Amino acid sequence: MSQAGAFPPGKKITVVFVIGGPGSGKGTQCSKIVRHFGFTHLSAGDLLRQQVQSDTEHGAMIKNLMHEGKLVPSDIIVRLLLTAMLQSGNDRFLVDGFPRNEENRRAYESVIGIEPELVLFIDCPREELERRILHRDQGRDDDNVDTIRKRFQVFHDSTLPVVLYYDRMGKVDGAKSADAVFDDVKAIFTQLLTTQASQGGNASSRRSNPPLCSVL
Ligand SMILES: Nc1ncnc2c1ncn2[C@@H]1O[C@H](COP(=O)(O)OP(=O)(O)OP(=O)(O)O)[C@@H](O)[C@H]1O
Ligand SMILES: O=c1ccn([C@@H]2O[C@H](COP(=O)(O)O)[C@@H](O)[C@H]2O)c(=O)[nH]1
């Protein structure tokens, strides 16, 4: 059953999914969007890492799956996202790195049920992604050559098909500099928020709107 009713009645909630390969700059762009457009950034990976660090009920299982580059069960991540959304008090959310597969998408739809108004897809060649991750130096357990290969495989096999499910997709060239990518992101968000303001409502990602940007 959808939890959209868990939000204050009459409050319009805007959700944007931010998707891209490992190291494509999702977190980097989300920080800029937060500063510029006042969204709350919910990184699915960060929420899971917090669970590992706080040694919670599922901490050990999550740690092992992440180390293997595998996906954590949908119910866990959806519950974390919903809790973070409700706690934030905001009405604009960037969901970074989720959904990762079809099962994630369905679980989100049935539990949270707020259709994303945009799927921002950050496209970047694999060699560049690998280079960035191996230079990231943030102490992430999964930033090693073996796990990176597995994460790429999951992205290619499971995540890309989910991106294609959505009509309302904004695709940017993530191989440019972070500031140049943000120029493109800014244009997409400005268009989204302007359209929302003029329509006084949602511009849902599954309605027959033209894509904001070129599709894959
Ligand atoms: N456009 C860019 N050009 C060069 N380096 C970048 C760019 N965007 C981000 N980076 C760098 O690449 C690394 C990965 O970026 P970031 O953590 O934002 O990616 P991500 O998509 O969130 O990755 P993950 O899926 O692994 O969480 C970081 O070190 C970041 O500083
Ligand atoms: O929806 C999700 C998001 C993430 N994971 C797991 O976390 C790691 C790291 O994710 P980042 O987005 O790169 O921070 C990912 O490889 C998965 O193991 C997940 O299971 N579900």
Ligand SMILES: [Mg+2]
């Ligand atoms: Mg990230």
